[in-house]
Amino acid sequence: MSMFLDTAKISVHAGRGGDGMVAFRREKYVPDGGPWGGDGGRGGDVIFLVDEGLRTLMDFRYNRKFKAQSGEKGMTKGMHGKGAKDLYVKVPPGTTVRDAETGKVLTDLVEHGQEFTVARGGRGGRGNIRFATPRNPAPEIAENGEPGEERQLELELKILADVGLVGFPSVGKSTLLSVVSAAKPKIGAYHFTTIVPNIGMVRTKSGESFVMADLPGLIEGAHQGVGLGTQFLRHIERTRVILHVIDMSGSEGRDPYEDYVAINHELESHNLRLMERPQLIVANKMDMPEAAENLEIFKEKLAAEYDEFEEVPRIFPISGIAHQGLDSLLDATADLLDQTDEFLLYNEEDLYQEEEAYYGFNPDEKSFVITRDDDATWVLSGEKLEKLFIMTNMERDESIMKFARQLRGMGVDEALRERGAKDGDIVRLGNFEFEFVD
Ligand SMILES: Nc1nc2c(ncn2[C@@H]2O[C@H](COP(=O)(O)OP(=O)(O)OP(=O)(O)O)[C@@H](O)[C@H]2O)c(=O)[nH]1
Ligand SMILES: [Mg+2]
Structure with a gap:
């Protein structure tokens, strides 16, 4: 690597949301307490902040990984976990930020004090209070926190001068x-x-x-x-x-x-x-x-x-x-x-579109993928499905049942059936295995 760091490759990882809590009221004179578990707190964002005191990307030479903290877990008495603080990373004016995988420009940071969120923290999982319904007034169900965004970035410094x-x-x-x-x-x-x-x-x-x-x-x-x-x-x-x-x-x-x-x-x-x-x-x-x-x-x-x-x-x-x-x-x-007018380095429209694509929902994106292992196990993957899985508390039956309903809603059962899955076949998702029930 070069001595003169005008480019840097780094990874940013936003904080995970805190898990939601399952808890019930247990007060004197209140025999059957209702649900009382609060939501988890939001995970911290990773935010770039332009600091005119910096003139090189030298600081990124040894420090290439930036991870924001996770949100706190939900608590009993309906108390929400605290949101984590955002992680601010200072960059010099004139820093262009690209997604390392696509090479697309995410933003061009030029003004002192300018901020840009490069990775969003996960939201906190909901506590069991939120799942109470007239039919199920005491749900034993809570969500885990959402994972924080993770990305690889390429920084390039082009200093600002007239x-x-x-x-x-x-x-x-x-x-x-x-x-x-x-x-x-x-x-x-x-x-x-x-x-x-x-x-x-x-x-x-x-x-x-x-x-x-x-x-x-x-x-x-x-x-x-x-x-x-x-x-x-x-x-x-x-x-x-x-x-x-x-x-x-x-x-x-x-x-x-x-x-x-x-x-x-x-x-x-x-x-x-x-x-x-x-x-x-x-x-x-x-x-x-x-x-x-x-x-x-x-x-x-x-x-x-x-x-x-x-x-x-x-x-x-x-x-x-x-x-x-x-x-x-x-x-x-x-x-x-x-x-002489300013020379625009990047087309404004390009920058804007990229941001849209980044934060927006992409309807074409496949929400899950089915493959088959050598041992005939059906393997489920896909970003949306995996996120849902991470947010499900697999230690509680009620959560698992909810997860099963969500899979059905996404069309996973039907797709497995179409691919030829039979009653009793093993289906794997992450480190979790279950039987296919037709
Ligand atoms: N005689 C004379 N010498 C000069 C003049 N300007 C600079 N020098 C000399 O030229 C040499 C190089 O000067 P610098 O200003 O370091 O040159 P530079 O273009 O910045 O060089 P780099 O940073 O290596 O690219 C030094 O020894 C200076 O003293 C000048 O107007 N007249
Ligand atoms: Mg010189």
């Missing part, structure tokens, strides 16, 4: 962020000094402000996973404007124009939409002796790519170290942001 600094390693991206904002990113003469995106708030002299992200350096082949690879390309996806930083001094023996073309190629290969973002070219390290000459060559090569009717991308010569040319770069960036 502006992204993009370029080869050591071109001076972190230096630039450090001189235009209060951020204190690490700066170094070696490649890949920056391994986690740094964010700073920039305020221009004319009073406009925006969020700038210093991203780790890109190299050729990044979209195929070379260097720090796509982990950082994905962060660019949420930015609206790209500042393409180039070492115009060619200090490492590279050709500035080739660098420019190579990086754009990476952006294009990752996701075509990255090239839809407006870009300003930042010609950095202009304090170096060779820079002025290199800039002229660069301008010529760039202009040659465009005809007279096309707009040639604008170039801003600066020196991060000498604090030169920064104001006009920042003003132009603010203007460009004003003119």
